[in-house]
Amino acid sequence: MENIKNIAPEVYELIQKEIKRQEETLNLIPSENYVSPAVLEATASVFTNKYVEGYPGKRYYPGCQFADQLEILCSQKAKEVFNLDENWKVHPQPLSGSPANLAIYFGLLEPGEKILSMELTHGGHLSHGYKVHISSKFWSAIHYRVNKNGFIDYDEIEEIAQREKPKIIISGATAYPRIIDFKRFGEIAKRVGAYHLADVSHIAGLIAAGIHPSPFEYADVVMTTTHKTLRGPRSAIIFVRKEIYDKIRRAVFPGIQGGSHQHIICAKTVAFFEALKPEFKEYQKQIVKNAKVLADELIKYGFNLLSGGTDNHLILINLRGVIDASLAEGLLEKANILANRNSVPGDESPFKPTGLRLGTPAVTSRGMKENEMKLIAQWIYRILIKKEDSEEIKYKVIDLCKKFPIYKK
Numbered sequence: 001m002e003n004i005k006n007i008a009p010e011v012y013e014l015i016q017k018e019i020k021r022q023e024e025t026l027n028l029i030p031s032e033n034y035v036s037p038a039v040l041e042a043t044a045s046v047f048t049n050k051y052v053e054g055y056p057g058k059r060y061y062p063g064c065q066f067a068d069q070l071e072i073l074c075s076q077k078a079k080e081v082f083n084l085d086e087n088w089k090v091h092p093q094p095l096s097g098s099p100a101n102l103a104i105y106f107g108l109l110e111p112g113e114k115i116l117s118m119e120l121t122h123g124g125h126l127s128h129g130y131k132v133h134i135s136s137k138f139w140s141a142i143h144y145r146v147n148k149n150g151f152i153d154y155d156e157i158e159e160i161a162q163r164e165k166p167k168i169i170i171s172g173a174t175a176y177p178r179i180i181d182f183k184r185f186g187e188i189a190k191r192v193g194a195y196h197l198a199d200v201s202h203i204a205g206l207i208a209a210g211i212h213p214s215p216f217e218y219a220d221v222v223m224t225t226t227h228k229t230l231r232g233p234r235s236a237i238i239f240v241r242k243e244i245y246d247k248i249r250r251a252v253f254p255g256i257q258g259g260s261h262q263h264i265i266c267a268k269t270v271a272f273f274e275a276l277k278p279e280f281k282e283y284q285k286q287i288v289k290n291a292k293v294l295a296d297e298l299i300k301y302g303f304n305l306l307s308g309g310t311d312n313h314l315i316l317i318n319l320r321g322v323i324d325a326s327l328a329e330g331l332l333e334k335a336n337i338l339a340n341r342n343s344v345p346g347d348e349s350p351f352k353p354t355g356l357r358l359g360t361p362a363v364t365s366r367g368m369k370e371n372e373m374k375l376i377a378q379w380i381y382r383i384l385i386k387k388e389d390s391e392e393i394k395y396k397v398i399d400l401c402k403k404f405p406i407y408k409k
């Protein structure tokens with residue numbers, strides 16, 4: 001990074017500090033991950049210099065021949081990763097998850113039509129029609145919830161769908177630790193004449209590896225961000241059934257976005273090449289194994305987990321009556337352990353959440369396995385329940401991190 005160092009020393013310093021922070025921190029934020037050196041290289045490639053608007057073969061700028069080939073390759077590889085046939089088309093340009101969802105609604109719904117999605121405090125996402133998201137200005141959202149055991153209540157979804165006749169039903173969540181029954185979602189959507197959008201941002205890597213059931217047979221549109229379990233750059237991608245592809249194509253560009261970010265499309269393509277390797281499947285299996293061990297250990301230490309455990313990469317601890325969730329997040333951060341406070345069912349406001357969300361994609365990328373998960377659970381217990389000094393645990397955390405470097409020197 002000599003060039004950055006010479007031109008912008010303050011920026012260089014910040015990058016160095018961020019490298020050290022990442023290397024010395026146990027990252028349990030379930031939506032974060034570490035990209036490979038190859039994906040980092042692609043993110044910094046000269047494709048960042050190229051303006052492209054439109055689509056391969058129909059651009060609003062000259063000089064797009066290689067950008068076009070890249071975009072076509074990105075779509076092909078994305079389809080291979082999810083084993084899709086000619087009934088599916090890919091839109092590789094969305095900049096991130098929230099604008100991608102907006103484009104889907106914009107393409108498929110008329111103003112005022114209804115979105116049926118998961119309640120925010122029950123694991124849903126802001127961009128699924130929640131009142132502070134722009135989607136709520138154009139469409140009205142109604143929500144389904146999890147039952148008292150923390151599982152999605154499909155009968156309730158069916159009942160709401162029959163009554164409210166939404167135009168789109170969204171499966172997928174930002175904080176749900178269990179298998180999602182996409183087949184059931186698809187059947188309900190079909191019965192009431194709604195589109196089924198599966199937002200698989202959190203679990204796309206697991207789906208690609210065949211560890212979580214795939215939504216494709218039962219959905220009209222599948223959206224995923226690319227930087228979570230999929231371990232690509234910070235971005236998103238949309239898969240659409242060919243009959244309705246044009247509506248969504250136009251909604252992304254020219255509807256919502258301008259020129260796409262070709263260096264990020266380049267990095268997504270590299271990530272898809274990686275996702276097609278056998279090691280990727282092993283990695284995804286280990287994410288789930290690690291999450292199960294972490295969950296079991298936390299239960300042994302007396303923590304109350306939503307739904308009583310996990311089937312995927314994430315865990316939600318209900319801290320109500322135990323410790324304030326913001327305080328818990330802060331105490332763990334002081335020990336260089338990152339887990340984020342999160343709403344859980346029963347919370348009155350998303351600003352006062354009582355849950356803590358943890359996940360294993362990032363620590364698994366470092367090569368950590370079951371034994372390390374046991375250690376991490378013990379540290380969480382010692383900090384949050386035994387009230388041991390976070391600073392003391394921090395040295396142990398740093399030692400462990402040093403044994404599992406993110407980027408080998």
Ligand code: DSN
Binds near residue numbers: 031097125174
């Ligand atoms: N912010 C992401 C997450 O943490 O789950 C979802 O967009």
